[in-house]
Amino acid sequence: MDATGVDGRDDVVSHALAREEELRVETLRSEGCAIALVSGHAEIFGSELARGQSVKIGGGKKVAVFTFHGATIEITGKVEIAYVAGETPMVSYANAHAVLNAKRERAGAAGSSEEGPRVMCVGPTDVGKSTVCSILCNYAARSGQAPLYVDLDLGQGALTVPGTICAAPVDAQIDLEEGIPLEMPLVYFYGDLTVNNPEYYKHIVTRLGALLDERSKANDDARAAGCVVNTMGWIDGMGLELLLHAREALKIDHVLVIGQERLYGQLQQKLAGTDCQVFRMQKSGGVVERTQEFRRATRDRMFKEYFYGPTGELAPASQTAYFSQISLYRIGGGPRAPASALPIGQTASTDPMRIAPVVPSTSLLHSVLAVSHGKTQGDLLNSNVAGFIYITEVDMIQKKFTYLSPCPGELPSNVLLVGNLKWLGLDN
Numbered sequence: 001m002d003a004t005g006v007d008g009r010d011d012v013v014s015h016a017l018a019r020e021e022e023l024r025v026e027t028l029r030s031e032g033c034a035i036a037l038v039s040g041h042a043e044i045f046g047s048e049l050a051r052g053q054s055v056k057i058g059g060g061k062k063v064a065v066f067t068f069h070g071a072t073i074e075i076t077g078k079v080e081i082a083y084v085a086g087e088t089p090m091v092s093y094a095n096a097h098a099v100l101n102a103k104r105e106r107a108g109a110a111g112s113s114e115e116g117p118r119v120m121c122v123g124p125t126d127v128g129k130s131t132v133c134s135i136l137c138n139y140a141a142r143s144g145q146a147p148l149y150v151d152l153d154l155g156q157g158a159l160t161v162p163g164t165i166c167a168a169p170v171d172a173q174i175d176l177e178e179g180i181p182l183e184m185p186l187v188y189f190y191g192d193l194t195v196n197n198p199e200y201y202k203h204i205v206t207r208l209g210a211l212l213d214e215r216s217k218a219n220d221d222a223r224a225a226g227c228v229v230n231t232m233g234w235i236d237g238m239g240l241e242l243l244l245h246a247r248e249a250l251k252i253d254h255v256l257v258i259g260q261e262r263l264y265g266q267l268q269q270k271l272a273g274t275d276c277q278v279f280r281m282q283k284s285g286g287v288v289e290r291t292q293e294f295r296r297a298t299r300d301r302m303f304k305e306y307f308y309g310p311t312g313e314l315a316p317a318s319q320t321a322y323f324s325q326i327s328l329y330r331i332g333g334g335p336r337a338p339a340s341a342l343p344i345g346q347t348a349s350t351d352p353m354r355i356a357p358v359v360p361s362t363s364l365l366h367s368v369l370a371v372s373h374g375k376t377q378g379d380l381l382n383s384n385v386a387g388f389i390y391i392t393e394v395d396m397i398q399k400k401f402t403y404l405s406p407c408p409g410e411l412p413s414n415v416l417l418v419g420n421l422k423w424l425g426l427d428n
């Protein structure tokens, strides 16, 4: 049915949803659309829609508007596709939330020293892991809890720039336009999109786990709320080892396996005898497989959003720094000793935890660097980062960089970490 929508526009299509149905919407790459709830109750990935208000969904995004009891939804603007689906796993996700919340309430009861649930979503790529994490955080926030959203996914993480692992509390339902509020994120820089240095990745996950424990000791509400952890889609070989390591380091007690029976079986065997429960969750038919090209575009958008804001509302500061004013370091990948220098029979290896100074060069152009909280070279392995800068120019003659920083003024530290994160900027 076509009509004039809540925004007064005439390119509006209305959809009536029966109970437990969802409207799946894929926006065009080039432009977004607006979604409005006209009647009933509905939510997008656990975030409730307010009646009569429209929410902007950016270009290239894929969302589902779900209703437990029935709703009428209007879409304003052209979309790639919008269709109603009757079969969704949303009720099972809501049941999972009920189990987790019961544990939160027990842990939050007066005099209790019990831990709240620490949940981890695992599964292959494109099964809806990040989506389930958002749904669980939203449901928890709607019931007055503030779980920590932990993102261990380097390539398609939801919190800050790619190439990092991070955590942020979700104390209100996630804003559909602006994402998870990041007032106090805890971010560790890995510096790449895939794990080629498992030892260092494990090291920062362990650090994150220790900080989770400290937070939970210091604050009863945080202890009771627990955490919801998103993981990478790498589930074989070393990928599985990294998942099991994260499970232990973050003291996860509920693992939700989405969309793969084999992984479910493997984890059940590996975690037998621990106090961790493994659950199988159905994959939603709405989850869309993303091409490499789409994933690259999503990463570029995340870099852009970091510097310019989700709706382009921020104005990053362009600043300069002389090479002599900053110290650059790279973690891992120390040089191999030449075979001739090694005893017979030994193979050369790199030191995964080596901190190597980086000499400024034009190869840093278009790099995203992390501003470390570490004050000295020795601190770097254990320090989280304050934020990121983007190198827009390297002047080898004047020995200075020009960079974008989210805010003007001096950087919080002059110790910068270099990885392999490149972004071609707005012209891309």
Ligand SMILES: Nc1ncnc2c1ncn2[C@@H]1O[C@H](COP(=O)(O)OP(=O)(O)OP(=O)(O)O)[C@@H](O)[C@H]1O
Binding pocket: 024, 025, 061, 062, 063, 064, 124, 125, 126, 127, 128, 129, 130, 131, 132, 153, 156, 157, 232, 233, 284, 285, 286, 287, 288, 289
């Ligand atoms: N029910 C649904 N209807 C429509 N789109 C959906 C639905 N559930 C998830 N999606 C979309 O499918 C895409 C993939 O989902 P998601 O990012 O949660 O998967 P993932 O398993 O975390 O992927 P990866 O391992 O690559 O990080 C996202 O764009 C998400 O918005």
